[in-house]
Amino acid sequence: MSDSLLPFVEVNPSQDADACVIWMHGLGDSGHGFAPIVSQLALPQSHRIRFIFPHAPERxxxxxxxxxxxxxxxxxxxxxxxxxxxxxxxxxxxxxxxxIEKQITNGIPANRILLAGFSQGGVIALHEGTRFNQSLAGIMALSTYMCEPEKLAGEAHAANKQTPIFVAHGEQDEVVPAFLGNTAFKVLKENGYNCTWHTYNMQHNVCMAEINDISAFINRVLPLQ
Structure with missing residues (x-):
């Protein structure tokens, strides 16, 4: 495993950033796949959120x-x-x-960093978000599931026990069935996490209703300062 930073697509606000969303793509995609969603989120014009969409390694x-x-x-x-x-x-x-640590080094505190991921990327967001040793602003787990849920209680760090977690899934998802996302949500709930469950009339993708809810979540956990 290389010690170098993952390459990524960066979408910066018009002013200096004081918050960051790190958003992981799904299998076979790249950071370019979700980058266009920023313009659809209808964030306040004066928002100061930097979006980072890393590229997973090829394997x-x-x-x-x-x-x-x-x-x-x-x-x-x-x-x-x-x-x-x-x-x-x-x-x-x-x-x-x-x-995450690079953003903290660059002056954005952990509690102004949101970790998000779709499908495979959501597995990583849930895995790292629950184990990271500083409190994050939020976690978004989209159309995804949890790796080794039975190990969560023993490996989780208390720093993100109260962090808002947005868990969402398509009811017609045939790639990652909705019950897997709901199982992840239930495991989080059973372990005392601050999480919410959202379903949409869609397959393994995102839809406008979900994008609107994501926008509301981002605005809530990363409010203007």
Whole structure:
């Protein structure tokens, strides 16, 4: 695993940033995939949020015949209990942690940083967000699931126990069935996390109703200062 920072797409506000959203894409996508969503979020014109969309490393993905593509971890099986390669999840989480720490070094405090992810990226957002040792502004887990939920209680850091967590899923999702997202939500709830569950009439994607709710969540946890 390289110690260098992950490459990323950066979308900066018109003024100096005082907050940051780090948003991880899904399997086979790149940071460019979600970057256009910033203009759809209808944030206040004077917002000072920097958006960072990192590119996952390229790696062979077993279920895709070993084809190399951007992936936060390998998927060796479609079995729901062993879908995520844990070693890859831990390595990618460490790389995302370095992105968070870089923003902190650059003057944006942890409590003004929101971690977000879609599908595979959401697995990383949940994994790192619950284990990070400083309180974050929020976590968004979109159309995703939790890696090794049984280990959450033993590995989580108390710093983000009260951090707002937005868990959302499409009711018609055939790639990551909604019950997997709901299971992650229930595990968070059972462990005392401050999380909410949202469903939408969509498949494995985002829709305008969800984007509107994401906008409201971002505005709530990263208010103008």
């Amino acid at each position: 062979p993905v077993t279920i895709n015949g070993g084809m190399r593509m951007r992936a936060w971890y390998d998927i060796k099986s479609l079995d729901f209990n062993s879908r995520a390669d844990v070693t890859g999840v831990v390595e990618s989480s460490a790389q995302v942690r370095r992105l």
